[in-house]
Amino acid sequence: MTDGPRVSAAALELASGETYASGEEVFVTASVVKVDILTALLLGARDEGRDLTGAERAHAEAMIVCSDNDAATALWQVVGRAAGLDAANARLGLTRTAADARWGLTRTTAGDRVTLLRTIFAPGGKAASVLDAPARAYVRELMERVVPEQAWGVPARAPGGP
Structure with a gap:
């Protein structure tokens, strides 16, 4: 007998700030970790x-938009790799x-x-003390400019998305 599919889903309602989540499965990030790398760069x-x-701005734009x-590898080095x-x-x-x-x-x-998305998209709270408003705006601006062939997931549903 095989196990069923591994599923984990979560959503953030921006207007209320409420989070809806189901499942605690852990998954490999692949390219979605690029937003983490960018926020780590901005914090650093x-x-x-x-x-x-x-150079960091050029790499950040290429990493997120394209x-x-x-x-991403260049900025991974800047942020201190896994430990950073x-x-x-x-x-x-x-x-x-x-x-x-x-x-x-x-x-x-x-x-x-x-x-992470709450930190970037929802105003106030812990987000404001950890990642300041200009940094959050910069991340949002890059995410809103994702090229069409990479526009899936959050950017496709975010305000201003395709």
Whole structure:
């Protein structure tokens, strides 16, 4: 007898801030971890009291807008690889996300994905103290510009999405 399908789903109602979740399965992130990498980059720059460099902005845009893996790898190095990503994700309240030595093999839950999206899209609360308004706006702006061939999932349903 085989096990049934592994399913985990979560949703965030932006107007009320309520989260709906079902299942605690852990899955490999693949490219969705690129948003984690970007938020880790922004947190690190803020901690250092600086803006992103031109190269970091170029890599961030390519990574999010075009899902460029080389850009993600370059920023993965900047944020401190797995240890740096884990530290940033802990600050964001992602309790079930664990980075791998290879960024695309990071593991997460649907609930943690919603926690990250709340940090980016929902105003106020913990999000404002961890990731400031300009940083959240920057992430949203890049996510809203995702190229059509990469427009699936959250950007396809977000305000301004395709």
